[in-house]
Amino acid sequence: xxxxxxxxxxxxxxIKYIRSLDDRITIFLSNESKIRIYEHIFALIALGYFAxxxxxxxxxxxxxxxxxxxxxxxxxxxxxIANEIGAEVDKVIKDSFPPIQGLEEQRSLPQDGLSNxxxxxxxxxxxxxxxxxxxxxxxAYVYPTNEKHEKLVVDAQNMFIHLNxxxxxxxxxxxxxxxxxxxxxxxxxxxxxxxxxTMTSGGTESILMAMKAYRxxxxxxxxxxxxxxxxxxxxxxxxxxxxxxxGIKLRYIELVTDDNSHRVNIEKMKxxxxxxxxxxxxxxxxxxxxxxxxxxxxxxxxxxxxxPLHVDACIGGFFLPFLESAGYKLPCLFxxxxxxxxxxxxxxxxxxxxxxxxxxxxxKSDDYRKYQFMAYTGWPGGIFVSPSVLGTRxxxxxxxxxxxxxxxxxxxxxxxxxxxxxxxxxxxxxxKSIKGIQVIGNPVxxxxxxxxxxxxxxxxxxxxxxxxDVMQSKYGWKLERQHKPSCIHMTLTPSHVGIExxxxxxxxxxxxxxxxxxSLANKGSAAMYNGISNIPLTQIADDFLIDFMAKTYxx
Ligand SMILES: *Cc1c(COP(=O)(O)O)cnc(C)c1O
Numbered sequence: 087x088x089x090x091x092x093x094x095x096x097x098x099x100x101i102k103y104i105r106s107l108d109d110r111i112t113i114f115l116s117n118e119s120k121i122r123i124y125e126h127i128f129a130l131i132a133l134g135y136f137a138x139x140x141x142x143x144x145x146x147x148x149x150x151x152x153x154x155x156x157x158x159x160x161x162x163x164x165x166x167i168a169n170e171i172g173a174e175v176d177k178v179i180k181d182s183f184p185p186i187q188g189l190e191e192q193r194s195l196p197q198d199g200l201s202n203x204x205x206x207x208x209x210x211x212x213x214x215x216x217x218x219x220x221x222x223x224x225x226a227y228v229y230p231t232n233e234k235h236e237k238l239v240v241d242a243q244n245m246f247i248h249l250n251x252x253x254x255x256x257x258x259x260x261x262x263x264x265x266x267x268x269x270x271x272x273x274x275x276x277x278x279x280x281x282x283x284t285m286t287s288g289g290t291e292s293i294l295m296a297m298k299a300y301r302x303x304x305x306x307x308x309x310x311x312x313x314x315x316x317x318x319x320x321x322x323x324x325x326x327x328x329x330x331x332x333g334i335k336l337r338y339i340e341l342v343t344d345d346n347s348h349r350v351n352i353e354k355m356k357x358x359x360x361x362x363x364x365x366x367x368x369x370x371x372x373x374x375x376x377x378x379x380x381x382x383x384x385x386x387x388x389x390x391x392x393x394p395l396h397v398d399a400c401i402g403g404f405f406l407p408f409l410e411s412a413g414y415k416l417p418c419l420f421x422x423x424x425x426x427x428x429x430x431x432x433x434x435x436x437x438x439x440x441x442x443x444x445x446x447x448x449x450k451s452d453d454y455r456k457y458q459f460m461a462y463t464g465w466p467g468g469i470f471v472s473p474s475v476l477g478t479r480x481x482x483x484x485x486x487x488x489x490x491x492x493x494x495x496x497x498x499x500x501x502x503x504x505x506x507x508x509x510x511x512x513x514x515x516x517x518k519s520i521k522g523i524q525v526i527g528n529p530v531x532x533x534x535x536x537x538x539x540x541x542x543x544x545x546x547x548x549x550x551x552x553x554x555d556v557m558q559s560k561y562g563w564k565l566e567r568q569h570k571p572s573c574i575h576m577t578l579t580p581s582h583v584g585i586e587x588x589x590x591x592x593x594x595x596x597x598x599x600x601x602x603x604x605s606l607a608n609k610g611s612a613a614m615y616n617g618i619s620n621i622p623l624t625q626i627a628d629d630f631l632i633d634f635m636a637k638t639y640x641x
Pocket of ligand 1: 290
């Protein structure tokens with residue numbers, strides 16, 4: 087970007103901050119801090135100008151640099167912000183992790199090991215402190231099926247639980263199950279005989295591996311040392327993680343929201359491609375709203391620029407293949423049948439109903455997959471070669487994944503899909519029937535997001551996070567809060583089949599409660615989400631989250 091333009095943009099951004107500071111930051115910072123921000127913001131503009139003059143940084147990097155400098159220059163002001171953030175984080179931590187009655191904190195190793203009885207007593211207390219995942223009140227994280235299936239999978243896992251897939255020749259059983267899992271996934275996703283893959287510990291690792299493979303492929307074959315990836319903003323944060331870990335620049339493309347489609351803007355995606363681009367990404371479907379990216383159109387673009395296309399089917403990979411035979415339409419193809427799709431990630435620990443810790447990353451051929459691998463001969467401990475991020479790899483997970491998919495078979499998957507789709511459709515219809523809220527876009531499967539309906543005429547607009555708060559405090563539903571735009575997310579699993587009419591009844595009531603009491607928007611998670619997602623300086627929000635992490639993992 088031209089330096090002059092970047093400078094103006096930085097200044098413009100900062101002026102926008104100033105305008106939005108007053109009403110938005112109140113939830114988070116005291117008046118005194120606000121005034122300090124005004125004082126310093128002009129200094130920051132000047133700093134931003136010089137930072138930009140002196141270097142060729144992007145707007146984002148300039149903002150970060152400015153923030154870092156301002157921490158050095160105005161330590162007392164930052165200390166004050168840090169203290170206020172800290173106090174807010176402490177409140178969240180206190181609410182999230184209440185003490186468990188009868189369970190003292192274990193801070194050092196017990197002198198004599200605890201008795202089995204005592205261990206079990208404590209485990210039971212811990213377990214009982216969690217939500218019951220079979221009651222269908224949770225809409226993320228877990229994919230319960232039925233006791234019979236779960237027992238079989240756990241038995242398989244236990245049988246191989248101590249084995250290690252680190253060295254494939256050590257336990258040939260694990261290698262055999264892994265290559266079968268990968269081959270079954272390839273065939274399910276219509277790959278040809280050249281397709282290859284690996285099992286990983288989850289969607290994140292699968293995506294890390296894809297990003298690493300394409301980065302190294304582009305470096306070796308095209309000499310690209312400043313790699314960039316073009317992807318919809320709705321793509322999973324695992325891509326951001328990979329980008330941060332592996333030094334890849336991401337070009338996020340926004341969604342089209344004015345028609346409520348929330349589909350990615352294809353024209354913009356095309357325009358973001360440049361000579362450093364190494365990869366395009368599509369999701370099948372994307373997690374936030376369950377919308378299927380236009381894989382076929384993106385594959386055409388990818389091909390026309392001779393670029394690879396990764397399809398992130400982490401959540402849909404073991405669901406979408408059964409949609410049509412269960413009687414539902416796919417808006418477009420998303421798998422290896424699409425010419426131009428070069429890799430797919432698909433999680434077995436989601437709709438593959440395996441235990442946590444299994445996914446596959448599949449490539450069109452070894453031309454790409456081999457760049458995922460890592461070889462090293464310098465170690466005195468022996469020659470070393472590894473397919474993925476992990477060293478030691480849990481044998482039990484491989485056995486559990488293998489068992490889950492062979493025991494379900496095509497029919498088992500299809501019947502789960504059919505059952506869940508019935509519930510998904512009924513919930514979507516129910517949401518549409520409630521005045522004041524609307525489904526976001528056109529969800530392709532079992533993932534639904536809904537938001538306040540701008541056409542409802544409510545003023546102020548219904549606060550959807552307050553609706554989630556009422557659903558939780560009054561009825562026990564733990565819905566997922568999302569932002570940009572504010573909405574509620576639901577991932578439906580077999581545990582939700584049958585909840586539809588109760589759920590919709592409760593939702594109708596919760597919407598009425600919030601419409602009747604707009605002050606609910608200033609309480610609970612509604613207030614917190616409003617606070618965090620509206621902080622104009624993203625660095626303050628990042629600091630909040632990092633502080634939250636640090637305190638979460640401290641006894
Ligand atoms: C869950 C998910 C991931 C990440 O998978 P993990 O197993 O949580 O690491 C990536 N992409 C999508 C679309 C997902 O839903």
